[in-house]
Amino acid sequence: MSEEFEIRNKVAESGLINFDLTSLVPKGVRKGIDLKDFLYMEMILKEKDFREKVAAINPEDYQDAYVYIYNSADAIVPLWAYFLITAKITDVTKKIVFGDKEDLEVILMHNAIQSYDFDDMRGKRVLVKGCSDKEIPENAYIELVEQLQPIVKSLMFGEACSNVSILKN
Structure with missing residues (x-):
């Protein structure tokens, strides 16, 4: 050569x-929270039951995660419901958004x-x-x-x- x-x-x-x-x-884990899991019969928001389910959330399950909160049920959910969940985990997450994974x-x-x-x-x-x-x-x-x-x-x-x-x- x-x-x-x-x-x-x-x-x-x-x-x-x-x-x-x-x-x-x-980089990081993405986790979704479906509000239907917090509803009575996956359709109705009963405030007392809803608050109990939110209180049972372990914030450590969302440690350093990117979280999207969505509602797959055909139910009308008041805005304060999103507030409660967000307030429960916001101190440990990297980011929380309303919507699906694509929105996140x-x-x-x-x-x-x-x-x-x-x-x-x-x-x-x-x-x-x-x-x-x-x-x-x-x-x-x-x-x-x-x-x-x-x-x-x-x-x-x-x-x-x-x-x-x-x-x-």
């Missing part, structure tokens, strides 16, 4: 920043994107990784573009070998 033959990584030399949105996904993930990614320092991408060419082994809410990509558009030189989506140009400043 000739000394003139050199393997070069043109992607690395291009100054392109590869950004993987999965790096922002908060949207909020977690929103918070992660809003708090991330994108300054090292200012004036740079950025490629947002397209394939991932983790599910990312679509809204996260929208919020990412909102954050990057005013500061990057160019923004692409996909992989280094196959990408879609999104914008050039």
Whole structure:
């Protein structure tokens, strides 16, 4: 083999920043609390019974977890019911939201994107990784573009070998 033959990584030399949105996904356990389990016959909220069931919650079961509170029953539940459950576990959880697991993930990614320092991408060419082994809410990509558009030189989506140009400043 000739000394003139050199393997070069043109992607690395291009100054392109590869950004993987999965790096922002908060690590931790996700747990759901279904209000139907607190209802009489899974349909009716009886305040005394409800309060007893909330009192029986072991907050340690939710230690450092991301919690979503939802209601899978076809029952109308007053807002104070959510207050009671939240007050019971809020001191030990990382985050509590109303909604399903997808709602929780949207909020977690929103918070992660809003708090991330994108300054090292200012004036740079950025490629947002397209394939991932983790599910990312679509809204996260929208919020990412909102954050990057005013500061990057160019923004692409996909992989280094196959990408879609999104914008050039």
